[in-house]
Amino acid sequence: MNRENQNVYYIDIHTHNINSDADLSVINLYPKELANVLPEKNYSIGIHPWVVNHLTNDSDTELLKNQLRKKNILAIGEIGLDKLKPEFKLQQYVFISQIKLANTTNKPIIIHCVKAFGEVSEILKNENVKNSIIFHRFSGNKTIAEQFVKKGYYLSFGHELFHTKSKVQSVFKTVPNENFFLETDDSQYSIKDIYQKASELRNCTVETISDSVRSNFNKCFRI
Ligand SMILES: [Zn+2]
Numbered sequence: 001m002n003r004e005n006q007n008v009y010y011i012d013i014h015t016h017n018i019n020s021d022a023d024l025s026v027i028n029l030y031p032k033e034l035a036n037v038l039p040e041k042n043y044s045i046g047i048h049p050w051v052v053n054h055l056t057n058d059s060d061t062e063l064l065k066n067q068l069r070k071k072n073i074l075a076i077g078e079i080g081l082d083k084l085k086p087e088f089k090l091q092q093y094v095f096i097s098q099i100k101l102a103n104t105t106n107k108p109i110i111i112h113c114v115k116a117f118g119e120v121s122e123i124l125k126n127e128n129v130k131n132s133i134i135f136h137r138f139s140g141n142k143t144i145a146e147q148f149v150k151k152g153y154y155l156s157f158g159h160e161l162f163h164t165k166s167k168v169q170s171v172f173k174t175v176p177n178e179n180f181f182l183e184t185d186d187s188q189y190s191i192k193d194i195y196q197k198a199s200e201l202r203n204c205t206v207e208t209i210s211d212s213v214r215s216n217f218n219k220c221f222r223i
Helices: 031-036 049-054 059-067 088-102 117-126 142-150 168-174 191-202 206-220
Strands: 011-015 024-029 042-045 073-082 109-114 133-135 154-157 180-182
Touching: 011 180, 011 191, 011 206, 024 031, 024 073, 031 059, 049 073, 049 088, 059 088, 073 088, 073 117, 088 117, 109 117, 142 154, 142 168, 168 191, 180 191, 180 206, 191 206
Parallel strands: 011 024, 024 042, 042 073, 073 109, 109 133, 133 154, 154 180
Antiparallel strands: none
């Protein structure tokens, strides 16, 4: 175990846990939680496709627009499309309006995508998105992973790395060092355990994982 290793810097690119034990974590907030933003923490904010049916007007988008100006709002997200949830047309409308908003900034976009990779790709293309793109908790197959890597997108992986029966393990092994992130999302896992698992799957040290993620972070967030 490398838990005490000074050379490892843990970045949790997407979490709902405000007390994440990462050295740097991007905490995801929904618009209704924006009042909770603390100056010393880093966030992503966005309207999740699961909550679009609770929206009554565009006021949440207005709220987002104002909050996005803050320096510690590092990214817009998680936003996206989910075929397993209702109101797909409305999801598309809300996603596109947030993409347009993201286009007015140079902040990365954290995408939630379930069984809608074609639709998401088309929207990113139609809207001519130049921002860095992170597909969080990536669930696509190797072919989609390869296409996204070619486009320079980042793919983020979480506790599914522990699931021996899912395709996530084998997909993760094929993603180049330059294109991945790690995350805890809403799980109870420590980001440290996810780094450890990632190093085992890629047959490298936790330091190597840490170096890759750190350099990807700097590139993606233009630091
Ligand atoms: Zn999430």
